[in-house]
Amino acid sequence: MSTERRIVLFDLFGVIACHQRPGALERMATLCGAPADAFADAYWVSRPPYDAAQQTAAAYWTTVLRQLSRPVDTETIEELRRADIDSWSRVDDSVVAYVQSLQDRAEVALLSNIPSDHADAFLAAQPWLRHLDHVAFSGKIEAAKPDPGAFYHCVAALRAAPADFLFIDDREENVHAAQAIGMNAHVFIELRQLTAAIDTWLPARAA
Structure with missing residues (x-):
């Protein structure tokens, strides 16, 4: 046509x-005390609803932390959120x-x-x-x-x-x-x- x-x-x-800064996921894993491989899996598998505005940033990071059996607190969530934004900048x-x-x-x-x-x-x-x-x-x-x-x-x-x-x-x-x-x-x-x-x-x- x-x-x-x-x-x-x-x-x-x-x-x-x-693409995302090299080593960014490893650094975020360290922030919440999780193994790097497990963190990367949780980070990506939970991502689609966050990308499509079906989850807020707080809800996304709460999901990630719970999948990793890590404590959920607002300070950690904000550190992860800021590190994530910087990694794609x-x-x-x-x-x-x-x-x-x-x-x-x-x-x-x-x-x-x-x-x-x-x-x-x-x-x-x-x-x-x-x-x-x-x-x-x-x-x-x-x-x-x-x-x-x-x-x-x-x-x-x-x-x-x-x-x-x-x-x-x-x-x-x-x-x-x-x-x-x-x-x-x-x-x-x-x-x-x-x-x-x-x-x-x-x-x-x-x-």
Whole structure:
């Protein structure tokens, strides 16, 4: 299906932002006195409801601590929450610059799986995000990829059709979910490959 609109919809972590800091989970495990492997398991298995705003930060960390049979107290929860936010705070400056440069050629939006409190901190640290055409954080829209609802939120918010989008994500399951609703999509590996894919998808520059 042809379309006159061009909306490049970016994932955040693994594309624009870096993955979690190396050693972060081990440091959080030490904060609550839990074995590192058991902590990592509890951290990830409990994450989806937190990402999708079905749990508050306090409820998420209470669940993690109880799974580890560790004491639950507000001080520990806050230490873990802050350490967790910091662990996801890095960006790839070269990709940030590229995303910003695209706004001269296309509409640019963001769809990220990120808890609400993380989203607030990330947006405060990266105010350039406010200049994108739309920013959708799972913890704010109450839907997380690969749930089709997350993609349909962006379609509705931008008053567009799925075929208007090129979705960029480093996870194949999310790319396949976007394609399933009719979006164009690309698995991110590295910036040079991405720029070639976007150049192919966007209309040629005027001479």
